[in-house]
Amino acid sequence: MDTSRVAGRVARKELSLFFASPVAWLFLxxxxxxxxxxxxxxESFFARNVADVRPLFEWMPVLLIFLCSAITMKMWSEERRSGTLEHVLVQPSPLWRFSLGKFRACLGLLLLALLATLPLPITVALLAELDWGPVWGGYLASVLLGSGYLAIGLFVSSRTDNPIVSLLGSVALCGLLYLLGSDLFTSFFDDRTAQVLRQLGSGSRFDNIARGVIDLRDLTYYLSLVIAFLGLNIYYxxxxxxxxxxxxxxxxxxxIGIILLLANLIVTNLWLAKVPALRWDITEGRVHSLSPSSRQLVEQLAEPLLIRGYFSARSHPLLAPLVPQLQDLMKEYAAVGGPRVRVExxxxxxxxxxxxxxxxxxxxxxxxFQVTNRYQASLVNGYFNVLVKYGSEYHVLSFSDLIEVRTSARGDAEVLLRNPEFDITRAIRDVLYNYRAGGDLFAGIDKPVEFIGYVSNQERLPGMLLAYLDSIKQQLEKAAAASGGKFSYRFIEPEANSGGVARQIEEQWGFAPMSSSLDEEQEFYFYLTLADEKQVVQLPTGDFDPGSFRKSLDTGLKRFTSDFTKTVALAAPRLNRTMAAYNLGGPSFDxxxxxxxxxHRIxxxxxxxxxxxxxxxxxxxxAPQVLDTPAVFALDQFLMRxxxxxxxxxxxSVEPLGGELKLRRWSSGLVPWLEHHGITTDKSLVxxxxxxxxxxxxHRSEGDYQFxxxxxxxxxxxxxxxxDGFGRHPIxxxxxxxxxxxxxxxxxxxGNQRRVSQLLWSSEDSWLESGEDIAPRENDDRSPDGATGRKLLGAILQGRFHSYFKAPPTELAALPTRVSAGVNSFVKRSPESARIILYASNDFLSDRVLGALVRASxxxxxxxxxxxxxxLDWALQDQQLLQIRSRAHFNRTLPPMEQQHRLYLELFNxxxxxxxxxxxxxxxWIRRRRLARYYARELGL
Structure with a gap:
């Protein structure tokens, strides 16, 4: 007898016996x-509306208990009951080969059972963007946990001759191991004890692998579980x-051997628990690991950075399992930063x-937080905060910043870490830049910046500008002295050399001659710019107040550095609270x-x-509404600069009236200005x-009442x-x-010296309607009257723009901000850096729409x-956080589907x-037929 092939023969025999029983098919x-x-x-997969298979693997640890117990229930108990165990014990081949053969057979059956669920992730992948990392992690975790359960089942089966007793014993032992680390059990203990129990339980380690993180400690735990119970099986x-x-x-x-084996397995797991995590993040984009942006930011640290987590021993049971995940991520910052990063x-x-x-x-x-112990429910004050401190600057993240809560279809709260890397990296960036700047604008400027003033000879300037010029020269001298060689300034007279510079700046940037209201025939130039080797920025002169020049200069210099918080000027409808109480007054944007x-600063x-x-x-x-000429001019000149x-x-725009949605015509006042730049918005809805x-x-009727x-x-x-509806762009x-x-x-x-980047498209199955019926319907049967096709909904125009105005509008003279200046400052043409980012909806950013999205999803x-x-980040050239902003867990959603389509997909699985x-x-069946023919030939039948 070839003892080296015993394990394979035993595995094939057990598989044949298993499939010969109808009970086996019922189990699978x-x-x-x-x-x-x-x-x-x-778990109401379609109502949950998330493109993942997390519900499958959330229940897998429990389902595997019964499957593995059923697979192993007859493996040794049947041998003992039928008396063939004695035959096995006297074979010349060692017992471990028989035990390994049975384990291989059971593992093969487990793999076949798991393959039956594979169409589910394939279905999700065909519907939406599925991250396959957690899927493969989930199946790996299922195989590892199932292997542990199989080893336990084989051990229990070897101790009895009754398959039913074996089944019940395996379920009890596997269930106890799972319960040990489950939230149901650990919630009765403080966080430190619960953490130890989660390390001992089988389910908590399963969750770690199923989220797409393969940790050497988890692999060792499951391997130890298999070796330990297979060793006990062979020993008994x-x-x-x-x-x-x-x-x-x-x-x-x-x-002595079995005691040493078990002791070594325990010591190995205890030793690995204190070793820095050796893990592999297999998720798409490595969402559980530090991104290149975070690594680059940490590498910029010159002073020690403190990241301290405040976590209470007792907190809400849904938050407790998130603490180890957050701690692992914080340790990665320490691993990347070395001695520059201290994590506590x-x-x-x-x-x-x-x-x-x-x-x-x-x-x-x-x-x-409300917590429950063995005797009562009570409120405890708990901490779930992260402090990021660099020098004297610090930033605090609370639990509301770190977690994401989603309501399941059953009404339960599903709590996960929202996007901890984004939040912590953003906090590090803020404290680093605030500390490094320390009031010094030039600390974050890498390449020299030059101030160039295109200013006419003093004889041409009005008297009020002479004093302004003298003042800004003094301020420029102080700025240059404090810059450490990073800032310089000079003035150029445009009219010199037969006006060559004047023609150049008018052609290149649209700097037209200015005139004073006191002497409109006397023209002059007074344009102030900042430039480096990549960009040119025009400084606004406002009302030519010397006291406001340094603010304009500092604002311009901030565009050449990333170390300062950028300022966003937001022009949005201001909500009238009285009208809002009656759902009137247009959209709000809080x-x-x-x-x-x-x-950003706003x-x-x-x-x-x-x-x-x-x-x-x-x-x-x-959502601009009826912008007047000065408003359009302000917007126009900001673009021109x-x-x-x-x-x-x-x-x-849309507003609720009488409990229904009504379409409202919305005049922006920008239509002629947009058409001047080649942009047209059709008066219809997509x-x-x-x-x-x-x-x-x-509306619901109950008797004489309406609800x-x-x-x-x-x-x-x-x-x-x-x-397929996103253009290829970093945004x-x-x-x-x-x-x-x-x-x-x-x-x-x-054309017109501008580049167009198309950002957003509707699908090929979209159409236009000009009617005012926008009311939602329970069974919406709207269909296109004409052709369908993709519609452009968002775009970027970048390059050289020409002003909509021929000259400053006369309405400006009546404004208080213009009276004191008395100078018509006007730019006809923009530099190449000018951009318009346009989204064709007034409401998609409104509180009403965002609230509806939250309630629906x-x-x-x-x-x-x-x-x-x-x-904002792309336009401000601050793209460090751009690639990690969308790493939240629930951001991959299923596409909309008809009810019948959903039914077909379920039936397909x-x-x-x-x-x-x-x-x-x-x-x-084919294999049995072949074996039957073989034995028939051998026996001459």
Whole structure:
């Protein structure tokens, strides 16, 4: 007998015996059916609307308990019951080969069962962008955990001759191991004890691998579990042949060997627990690891950086499992930064001095959480905060900044870390730049910047500008002296040398001659610019007040450095609270303003004064309404000076009236200005078969009473944009999905020395409607009257723009800000750096739409805000956070589908599982036929 092939023969025999029993097919079919039922019904896969298979793997540790126990229940108990165990014990081949053979057979059955669920992730991948990393991690975790359960099942089966007892014993032992680290059990203990229990339990380590992080410690744990119980299985089988009460050297060697084996496995796991994590992030984009942007930022540190986590021993049970994940990420910053980064973890309740410091110095306060122990429910004050400190600068992240909560279809809260790398890296960037700047603008300037003033001879200048010129020269001299050689200045007289410079600056930048209201015939030049080897920025002169020049200079210099928080001038409708109480007064944008202030400084811009604040680095005009001539001129001249203007505008807005949505004509006052630059917005709305959902009001009658409820319905005016609807541009490169609400189509003329980048498109199944019926319907049957096709919804124009105005409008003379100056400052043509970023919707950034998206999806993921923030970062050349902003867990959503389509997909998965089982049955039948023919030939039958 070839003992080296015993394991393979035993495995083949066990597989044949398993498939020969109808009970085996019931187990495999039942496992696949229960898995799919859990995903589609218990977890409400389509209502959950997230493009992942997390529900499958959340239930897998429990389902595997029953599957593995059923697979192993007869492996040794049947041998013992039928009396063949004694035959095995007297074979010349060692027992471990028989045990390994049975384990291989069981593992093969487990793999076949898991393959029956593979059509589910394939379905998701065909529907939307699926991150395959967590999927492969989930299957790897299932195989590892299942292997541990199989080893336990084989051990239990070897101790009894009753398969039912084996089944129940395996379920009990595997269930106890899972329960040990589950939230249901650990919630009764403080965080430190719960952490130890999670390390011992089988399910918590499963979750770590299933999220796409393969940790050497988790692999070692599962491998140890398999080796330990297979070793116990072999040991107790070996004992079957021993004489009772005897103590031979062989028996002592076996006892010592099994004790040493178990001890070494325990020591190995304890040792690895204290070793820095050796792990592999297999997710797409490595979302659980530091990105290149974060690494580059940490490498810029010159002083020690402190990252301290304040985590209470007792907190909310949904937050406790997130602490180890956050701690692992924080340790990665330390690994990258080396001695420059110090990471600490503090339980304030155990360190009163640090708690006092956190309360008084950093403003970190405990949050009341409801917790439950064995006897009662109570409120405890817990900490879940992260402090980032660099020098004297610090930033605090609270639990509301770090977590993301999504309501499941069952009404349960699903809590995950939102995007911790983005939040921590942003905090590091802020404290680093604030500390490094320290009031010194030139600290963050890498290449020299030159101030060039195109100023006429003093004889041509009005008297008021002579004093202004003398003042700014003195301020420029001080700035140059303080710059350390990074800043210089000079003045050029445009009229010199027969006006060659004057012709050049008018042709290149549109710097037209100025005139004074006191002497309109006397023309002169007074233009102030900053330039490096890449860009030219014109400084606004305002009312030529010497006291405001340094502010304009500092604002201009900030465009050449990333070390200062940029300033966004936001012009958006101001909500009338009285009218808002009656759902009147147009859209509001409080959520947008809060999102901007997380990364930038914001100033409310009043365009009607004819000027943009000199502090503004970028101008955002949202839902403009009836802009007058001075407002359009202010916007126009900001663009002409090389600025970036972000516009969200269309001919329509929507407001609720009488419990229903009404379409409102919205005159922006910008139509002629946009048409001058080759931009046309059609007076219609885009509808799309690929659309998002909307929480619509639904009227319900009960007897003589009328009630108004809310129901989630399909809504073709909420355009669902996926990868094929994004142009190739850094602004939307990291966005997986975006919802555009009540958008109009754009048409843009090319040429005229401008580059056009198309950002957003509707799908091929979109069409236009000009009617005013926008009310959501429970069964929306709207269909196109004409042709369908893609519609442009967002674009960027960059390059040389020509002013809409021939000269400064006469209305400016009546404005108070212009009276004191008395000088007509006017730029006819923009530099190449000028940009218009246009989105053809007034409402897609409004509180009303964002709130509807949250209610419809149950998630805080808001694609419109991420698109807007990406637009700011790209325009301000601050792209460090651009690639990691969209790393949140719930940002990959399913596309909208008809109810019938969803049913077909569900039935397809059930059918695919049945087909797989049918293929297995056919293979088994063919193999049995071949074996029958072989034995018939051998026996001469």
């Amino acid at each position: 079919g039942g496992f696949a059916s229960v898995c799919l039922f859990v995903v589609f019904w218990v 089988l070996e004992r079957e042949g021993w004489a009772r009460f005897a103590s031979t050297p062989r028996q002592r060697h076996w006892r 973890f503090v339980d304030p309740a155990r360190n009163p001095a640090l708690e006092k410091e956190a309360n008084e110095q950093y403003g970190i306060k405990p949050t009341p 959520t947008l303003q809060a999102a901007i202030t997380r990364n 100033i409310a811009e009043d365009l009607t004064d004819g000027e943009i604040s000199p502090e503004a680095d970028i101008l955002a005009v949202i 090389g600025g970036t203007v972000i516009l969200a505008t269309s001919p329509f 509808l799309d078969r690929r659309h998002a959902r909307f929480p619509a009001p639904v 108004q409820d809310s129901k989630i319905v399909d809504y073709p005016f909420f355009i669902d944009i996926r990868r 939307n490169a990291s966005l997986p999905q975006l919802t555009m609400a009540w958008a109009s189509p754009l048409e843009i003329e090319r 149950g998630s805080r993921y808001l694609g419109p805000l991420e698109l807007f923030n990406n637009s 059930y059918g695919a599982a049945l087909v797989w089982l049918g293929v297995l049955g056919l293979v088994f």
